[in-house]
Amino acid sequence: xxxxxxxxxxxxxxxxxxxxxxxxxxxxxxxxxxxxxxxxxxxxxxxxxxxxxxxxxxxxxxxxxxxxxxxxxxxxxxxxxxxxxxxxxxxxxxxxxxxxxxxxxxxxxxxxxxxxxxxxxxxxxxxxxxxxxxxxxxxxxxxxxxxxxxxxxxxxxxxxxxxxxxxxxxxxxxxxxxxx
Numbered sequence: 001x002x003x004x005x006x007x008x009x010x011x012x013x014x015x016x017x018x019x020x021x022x023x024x025x026x027x028x029x030x031x032x033x034x035x036x037x038x039x040x041x042x043x044x045x046x047x048x049x050x051x052x053x054x055x056x057x058x059x060x061x062x063x064x065x066x067x068x069x070x071x072x073x074x075x076x077x078x079x080x081x082x083x084x085x086x087x088x089x090x091x092x093x094x095x096x097x098x099x100x101x102x103x104x105x106x107x108x109x110x111x112x113x114x115x116x117x118x119x120x121x122x123x124x125x126x127x128x129x130x131x132x133x134x135x136x137x138x139x140x141x142x143x144x145x146x147x148x149x150x151x152x153x154x155x156x157x158x159x160x161x162x163x164x165x166x167x168x169x170x171x172x173x174x175x176x177x178x179x180x
Contacts, residue, residue, distance in 0.1 A: 021072060024121065024135060027114065028075045033065065034110055035050055039058050073135055074121075081137045081139045083139045086145055087145075123146050125138070
């Protein structure tokens with residue numbers, strides 16, 4: 001026999017997990033759409049993955065894209081497993097955090113909304129479903145940072161200036177307000 005209230009907690013956890021998976025699928029769908037678009041254009045500075053898979057991505061159907069998006073693993077790399085990077089970001093909000101060497105980029109106009117949505121997804125996931133947040137690749141240290149924040153906007157997890165465009169066109173994630 002389950003303790004009183006256990007069923008309600010189980011239903012709440014199930015609902016939170018279902019919402020996480022739905023949001024994860026939406027982020028993956030958008031990422032795959034952006035990869036397909038990059039493959040269909042002839043941008044030279046795109047991801048090595050796009051260059052390698054260009055023929056496959058160009059011919060991918062909407063059904064296959066939808067099926068790929070349903071994989072229960074975040075396809076967007078927002079450095080959520082990189083605790084050192086996030087620690088630097090939190091400790092030095094006015095400075096750009098050092099990023100791994102550029103591996104390609106999406107155009108800013110489409111990358112910023114995807115990045116913001118992904119960060120919001122991660123912030124909410126670590127607060128409502130710590131087990132499910134592992135599907136997003138969030139390290140325990142990054143998860144602790146997100147859980148400690150009062151709101152995503154107060155910590156730079158999702159603010160209007162969370163990303164700036166580097167001179168080479170890459171989106172550089174930033175903590176806090178945009179620099180002038």
